[in-house]
Amino acid sequence: MAELVIRDLNKTYMKQKERIHAVKSLNLTARDGEFIAFLGPSGCGKSTTLRMIAGLEDITSGEIEIGGTVVNRLHPSKRNVGLAFENYALYPPLTVYDNIAFNLRAKKTPEEEIKREVGKIAELLHITSLLDMKPAALSGGQKQRVNIARAIVRKPGILLLDEPLSHLDGKMRQSMRTELKRLHTEIKSTSIIVTHDQSEAMALADRIAIINEGVLQQFGTPLEVYNHPVNEFVAGFIGEPPMNLFTVHAFTAKTGKKMFRIEDSLLEFEVPAAYREKVRDSQPYRFGIRPADIHIVGGSDPHTISTKVTIFESLGEECRVHIRVGETLLSLVTGEDVHYRTGDPIHLLFREDRIHLFDPSNGNRIQ
Numbered sequence: 001m002a003e004l005v006i007r008d009l010n011k012t013y014m015k016q017k018e019r020i021h022a023v024k025s026l027n028l029t030a031r032d033g034e035f036i037a038f039l040g041p042s043g044c045g046k047s048t049t050l051r052m053i054a055g056l057e058d059i060t061s062g063e064i065e066i067g068g069t070v071v072n073r074l075h076p077s078k079r080n081v082g083l084a085f086e087n088y089a090l091y092p093p094l095t096v097y098d099n100i101a102f103n104l105r106a107k108k109t110p111e112e113e114i115k116r117e118v119g120k121i122a123e124l125l126h127i128t129s130l131l132d133m134k135p136a137a138l139s140g141g142q143k144q145r146v147n148i149a150r151a152i153v154r155k156p157g158i159l160l161l162d163e164p165l166s167h168l169d170g171k172m173r174q175s176m177r178t179e180l181k182r183l184h185t186e187i188k189s190t191s192i193i194v195t196h197d198q199s200e201a202m203a204l205a206d207r208i209a210i211i212n213e214g215v216l217q218q219f220g221t222p223l224e225v226y227n228h229p230v231n232e233f234v235a236g237f238i239g240e241p242p243m244n245l246f247t248v249h250a251f252t253a254k255t256g257k258k259m260f261r262i263e264d265s266l267l268e269f270e271v272p273a274a275y276r277e278k279v280r281d282s283q284p285y286r287f288g289i290r291p292a293d294i295h296i297v298g299g300s301d302p303h304t305i306s307t308k309v310t311i312f313e314s315l316g317e318e319c320r321v322h323i324r325v326g327e328t329l330l331s332l333v334t335g336e337d338v339h340y341r342t343g344d345p346i347h348l349l350f351r352e353d354r355i356h357l358f359d360p361s362n363g364n365r366i367q
């Protein structure tokens, strides 16, 4: 186990005379034994950060500390890290056993001990029956298991996993995800997983670092980032189906009530109590509500929206209702046994305590 501290980390690349600032002033601490996910869209700088921690990429500026030692200038083999990277190939001529044993042999570990350790790890990853096989005979999923086994056999202080489940199909991915979680509780290494799959990050990580365009947007527990996204990017990135996000304008109705009108539509509803003092008439706001936080109610009042069903989908355990609102579709999830047809009238109520409001000028949450 080891604590990982990243201080003001930057990485720039030159690509055809163009300067790419891939990682921008990253500050982050992973506590001893924590499972951290780096989550973000393709090209946001996740893998670059992981490679800098591993020592496979030079640091432009900043500091990386592992277990109390600044490792900026340390060779990868001296950093106490284990790597399981997407394209970190196994050695084709060696058996699975020899692949896993490779790093232990390099450290001159006695063969007896190697046998014991490889056996233990193989059991943990359910690959004992594969130990005599060559990589070419393995499926993508089996190769990824061997890759992880090879990374953890050294008992690294920090385990770095770059999209380790990317080659697996749906069901296998699900079960490997559960196994990774179990594995982490057994080996107790501080672990960092890179993924662009928000559900993977939510399921595995103690804390998630959400990155966009090289900038850390939010670092928090799955519940924190789900319930209190600090900006519109995080709000839209976390959650499946995604949060409904649309523009509303505030105004004061003849009744004196503060109302929101949804842009490009005639739909209006009363501004939730928590925001009444904060919103100003004629100003636009970005309004967010998760599909599970919209309820279908029996009648209309100033808090509800009366509209018509555009699309209804029955997905077995849950139903989804989509409603055209201006240019966008507002979606809601209901577990109830309901059925609607296109054009059916419907009254919706947004759960007041689950409403998110963002400043359109910078995307930041309005508290």
Ligand SMILES: Nc1ncnc2c1ncn2[C@@H]1O[C@H](COP(=O)(O)OP(=O)(O)OP(=O)(O)O)[C@@H](O)[C@H]1O
Residues within 6 Å of the ligand: 013, 014, 015, 020, 022, 040, 041, 042, 043, 044, 045, 046, 047, 048, 049, 196
């Ligand atoms: N060796 C390199 N030379 C030049 N630019 C690079 C290099 N490696 C990465 N980049 C650029 O740095 C940025 C971040 O890349 P990085 O691979 O870290 O993103 P990522 O979030 O891991 O994306 P993905 O999920 O697609 O792997 C991208 O714009 C990428 O094109």
